[in-house]
Amino acid sequence: MTQTASATHEVFNQSPPFEDVDLFTLDRPLADAVAANGGGGAASELSEFGKHWGSAAMAARGRIANENTPKLRTFDARGNRRDEIEFHPAYHELMAHSAHAGIHNSTWDPSGKPSGAPSEVVRAAKFYIATQVETGHLCPITMTRASVAALAAQPDLLAKAMPIIATRSYDPAFAPWWTKRGMTLGMGMTEKQGGTDVRANMTRAARDGDAYRITGHKWFMSAPMCDAFLVLAQADEGLSCFFMPRFAPDGSVNAIHFQRLKDKLGNRSNASSEVEFDNTYAERVGDEGKGIRTIIQMVQLTRQDCAIASAGLMRSGLAHALHHARHRSVFQKHLADQPLMQMVLADMALHVEASIALVMRLCGAFDSAPGDSKAAAYMRLLTPAIKYWVCKSAPGFLYEAMECLGGNGYVEEGILARHYRESPVNAIWEGSGNVMCLDVLRALSREADAAMGVLQGLIGETKGLPGAAEAAAFIGTTFRRADSERVARLAVEKLAMLAAAAALNGVSPRGAELFAATRLAENHASMYGAVDLARDDIRGLLERALP
Template identity: 60%
Template sequence: MASGFLEDASFNQSPAFGDVDLFSADRPLAEAAGRAGLDLAALAACGRDYGAAGTLDLGRLANENPPKLRTMDGKGNRLDLVEFHPAYHALMQKSIGHGIHASAHDGSDRPAPMAARAVRLYLATQAESGHMCPITMTHACVGALRAEPALLAKWLPKIQTRTYDPRPLPWWEKNGVTLGMGMTERQGGTDVRANITSATARGDHVEITGHKWFMSAPMCDAFLVLAQAKDGLTCYLMPRYRPDGSQNAIRFQRLKDKLGNKSNASSEVEFHGAWAERVGAEGAGVRTIIEMVNLTRLDCAIASAGQSRIALSQAIHHIRNRSVFQRRLADQPAMRAVAADMALELEAQVALVFRLIRAAEHAAHDPREAAYARLLTPAVKFLVCKSTPQLVYESLECLGGNGYTEDLPMARYFRESPLNAIWEGSGNVMALDVLRAAGRHPEAATDTLSRLVRTADQAFKTGPLAQALEQTLKSGTAERRARFLCEGLAKIAAVAALVEAGSPFAALYAGTRLGGMPFAQFGSADLGSSETALMDRALRDCT
């Protein structure tokens, strides 16, 4: 008989979640990958790698030991170095090894390189979200660098290696590089046209003077930076070292003390005449950098879905192993209603995100897919990134008091969960972007919406909502109703994505999210006999 001391007995606690194949355990994800024609065995290996207990523990260590800034040495010489815990470096090596920073651009993973990379990003995020920042930015910067082919040709061979090289050296001496970006200034983030940092022409390069209020992953080898030139806001590539091998005039002032995202460093930085090269035409800074922003917005949605997934997996794992009143929580009707409702939300998140990736993948040669990507990228980022914190919070609560402690990862997931909604354009900005996209290309937007409605209507009559959206769009209240337009559009698109995916839950999602009683908490909806299937699909036993 147990003594009653804490360490003596198992006390009805769920075992640690780990050594799980995060890919194969996740039915909606595996099906999305199958539809995209991806190599399922390779992705399962990736799922095992990120789901290994050791990898999940790297996530803990990297966040419990946040990076430190060293501006100077003891003699007052500038260093401008950020020191990271070995667990952070190990995660970076792993994710660069899996090619998440570059594979979408180098022709690997045919026939759907963006989808294959998205699966790996979704899996990596589950182990640790913070290190995804430089990985995503490196991937996305390539999009903007395309505006300057000669510059891209110089950097691409170093970007595309699968080697993480954290040494503080000039980029050409390294075995692999990462890229960051600095747009946000103290007086304006969303409104980058308010940037005051300036660029002065010096022959074949410029010198940049000013600051950035947020510049994450400061140990990157170069940064895409916006600065005011003679002809207006312009995009530049600013390496950490000048061509003569000396350290560039990039002076880190502080690291942000953030709510979460602890493993990732986010700096405040000054440029004291820093050496940089132009990317794209002078005065075309916003147009150039938007190529990067569109890719990072997509990554925000993918990563948020991954955050929902790991939180829900932890919750389902726990309720399957914990009994209350002599009955497993997973068998208790009120708990099943909550878990299954979250699983339904995640079915929609995954279907929607992978539908958007398909559009992005085909946009270059298919005008309809281009129109879909233009209109839906901000809407999908809005919906997925905003529903994730609530899902993570409810998952945390499924673990009871344990969920609220720092001994388990739920608190970390919770702190991380609002971030993707903020960066790369916060909620209102995304909603206004939907209006802008619809205003600039009204016919394409109408066509996209009617196609979505035709598809979604196979599960649920979305016509009345679509009509209300169109009327609001044309009315004088569109800006005030921007969130209604954005969320309405995204939800119709989610229903359509579920239909296209052949999901048996399209009507259930539509009925509970667009019809019926307007309750907002997970667990209020009546999912009837679908609960078991939803929970089984969310976390299959694939350990």
């Protein structure tokens, strides 16, 4: 019989797509961490969310939104200046699904006050799951949520905006924000000459009656399609925060002139821009000269989301790697049955389990902080430390996950190449690694007693874990050194890992013991899998990661 050429195209020994799954129920470390921090009652809601976002349809939307990147339309057909950003419908669909789930507003009540426990934990679980499908659209989602904290400094403005922010509608129309069913907010802080040093900003704000006119530029304007932005500019009394809408009060397009969209490594579904302001209308938020104090309330929340997103990216990398390894045969055995691959995957699972336990513990502190001084101190000291460790872990982790899939992990048809390109931004955005370490030192110097109370709490929660007491002693000694800034990265990483061990101890004591033994009692090798775990522990970690 003559064999046709098409026979060579028979497909076998390939893993099926990891889709049409429940991204919550399949993730036992997430479910346990949510329950441990007060969110257990939302399990049914989160399972429905996990099924929806784990569907093939949502995966396709994520892929299409990244393949069809946003475009800047500076002028309309008649030559009128518009500065609109055009997106593929898949992007708008992702935004609508996130808004419908309340990821942009569910931590606030209709007046803009915190909703209370466990709103931060439940919302973080949704954010973590959505990240695994498509991360770029979550930039305006997180900034809209976080902007409410800054707008609280201007109660009259918050009272006008909150009824529209509080809806679960997504309205992509290019129209004045006060006419819309829902709105999104962005942020502009960074200028060419200053970068992280926003005190070096040169953009000027001049009074115009009760409002201001702003002239200057921003090197990065995040999510330029938003309905309004919180921006920093120099007023008479110093650096101040302003609310800058896309449309002026008379309904005309505000003079927000986008110069170009950034051509970024990742985060490609989301637009980021360079912008110039030309006598642009804005309203002040908070007092003149208090811009950093005002906008830092927003930044604290966006930093939290950076850590959640990085943990979510690592979770997705682990899930895809483990799913592939269970279906792919090499040398007459499934990859997942090969001892060396088992060790790699188990070590990765341990890292993800500690990361999600730590992130959810932080979100629990955000829930409790308004009425609990210890939770507030935990939040202030550990938010930058957790962002530092979790976000900087992600790129290397996702490289390892890609390698588990071999060449299939490296090509753009799969999701891991996109995750890998996406992962560095969270460590850079809202303060790079060095800035996070300096913020930990600042918290220690300004609230030394409260910070030491947090450390004492971690010591109690990790009592008996391998290497925990030695790690705590090292942290305390290092932060007291006269040259503590020089070794801050070492101490901050150790602090984050001690906090991770403590958080994991409240979720999975055996997992906490393994994490402490491989990360605190000894220096973890630079490559995943270069550890010695017992067979039962390997089996347990992988079963928890993906049944």
